[in-house]
Amino acid sequence: MSRSNKTNRTPKEEERDVSRRTSLWALAAAGVLALSGGVAACGGDDDDSGGSSGGGGGGSKPKVAVLLPDSKSSVRWETVDRPLLQKALETGGVDATITNAEGDKSTQQQQAEQAITNGAKVILLVNLDSGSGAAIAANAKSQGVKVIDYDRLTLDTDAQDYYVSFDNEEVGKLQGQGLVDCLGNKKGARIAELNGSPTDNNATLFKNGYDSVLDPLYKSGDLVKVDDQSVPDWDNQKALTIFEQILQKADNKVDGVLAANDGLGNAAISALKQRKLPQIPVTGQDATLEGIQNIVNGDQCMTVYKAIQKEADAAAGLAVSLAKGETPSVDTVPIDNGKHKVPSVLEKPVPVTKDNISQYFGNPDYPKKEDICAGKLKAKCDALGL
């Protein structure tokens, strides 16, 4: 289930594989729930006495729960974040339970409640939107459970303790500049923007970033914006339909696509291919196997690599300290979420184009060369010197 097991697959095979993984994870998540529910029902959990005492009672390890959002908006959550968080938390000496809400807010709510019932001292939350995230954080806080916003900031609540993510406006700037660089001097190039989910604060930050690069160029007439659409829940299928409509409306005259992540970029690429249109610069994010392969194949011009290992380690480090009742000693920056300044740790994103793909080989959160260059991409990898 790790990236290393992947070979060079077609997008269709990839999609089938993701949905197979999805149901496997759903089953696994249900199993974990059933199991932990059973333990609680037997009264075997002696570690849920309010949460402020720290340390696991009776020799048991303190518990940390991770709530992942889904497995379809990006492959990162299940293939990269889950194993890295699991490892980092276990290494830190806590008991980690990781569940995935598969895009369902009430499921995530229940997973949070279950985690608290089972004695979790800390919840690492990737929210599905700020409203549901704030409800989860408020409930946790009222029971003495600490909350760390993982990757996505929950707005308008004072109930979270920390936020760990990347500089997400910088992610957007890298995408905007990457697109401009890939377009070269194509004056008047027609751009379509395919934004992330309107309920994800990150999508707003990415857009602020890329629009800060693109808006002046639209103003000067160097670029022309032909469309600007958000994709609900980052849903790749919806992105395909939305992008088909964009092409239809624009009479196929699109010269570049600012796609907010690799999944959305791949949807745009699929729509272009269906219409047998030539390759144009398309951006992405997450440095997924599919995204990097699209770059090798010339279908995508760049992606943004976010070293998830660093993000997972930073979040796990905080979670372990809090779960053990200690005060974390990390440098934080204050980020205003509309209600209070959340102590935050922000890692640095970097751009990847065909020229620097090999720079990050060997990192545990980056695709492996064998996987990228397997099968029909071998010749193109050779040509790029990979």
Ligand code: BGC
């Ligand atoms: C994350 C991205 C991810 C997207 C869709 C964002 O909040 O920062 O890495 O691609 O959600 O899951």
